[in-house]
Amino acid sequence: MAEYQNIRTGRHCVFLMHAHLVFVTKYRHHVFTDRHLTRMEEIMRAVCADFETELTEFNGESNHVHLLVSFPPKVAVSKLVNSLKGVSSRRLRQEFPDLVQHYYRANKLWSGSYFAGSVGGAPLAIVRRYIENQNRPL
Numbered sequence: 001m002a003e004y005q006n007i008r009t010g011r012h013c014v015f016l017m018h019a020h021l022v023f024v025t026k027y028r029h030h031v032f033t034d035r036h037l038t039r040m041e042e043i044m045r046a047v048c049a050d051f052e053t054e055l056t057e058f059n060g061e062s063n064h065v066h067l068l069v070s071f072p073p074k075v076a077v078s079k080l081v082n083s084l085k086g087v088s089s090r091r092l093r094q095e096f097p098d099l100v101q102h103y104y105r106a107n108k109l110w111s112g113s114y115f116a117g118s119v120g121g122a123p124l125a126i127v128r129r130y131i132e133n134q135n136r137p138l
Contacts, residue, residue: 015073018069023065024111026108030062032062032063037065037137041058050083053072056068085114088110089110
């Protein structure tokens with residue numbers, strides 16, 4: 001029952017919806033360091049706040065990131081993903097010119113695809129632990 005403590009309410013609904021999102025870099029290039037991931041988490045938290053969603057957990061490795069997002073039923077996951085990838089790519093490329101060497105051919109930071117899984121089969125604690133245990137680069 002501990003997992004039902006964070007039930008959210010909307011104007012006409014009560015919900016507890018989570019999605020596990022994974023974004024990979026273009027060509028699976030190893031581009032991220034800890035400072036990139038730290039800034040990316042800040043950017044993605046701000047985007048989630050704009051969508052009235054909550055970034056519950058964030059971590060990644062040098063070529064991909066994992067997000068656990070709690071979202072209301074009115075939010076389309078595809079629109080949230082589009083905004084998360086677009087804003088983070090634009091801001092990171094502005095703030096970290098060293099990323100230019102990794103996306104020079106396609107002028108894109110992220111791959112065009114993504115993974116989105118509804119979280120419900122596995123307990124959230126297990127998914128959260130999986131994301132926390134990613135091998136974050138130094």
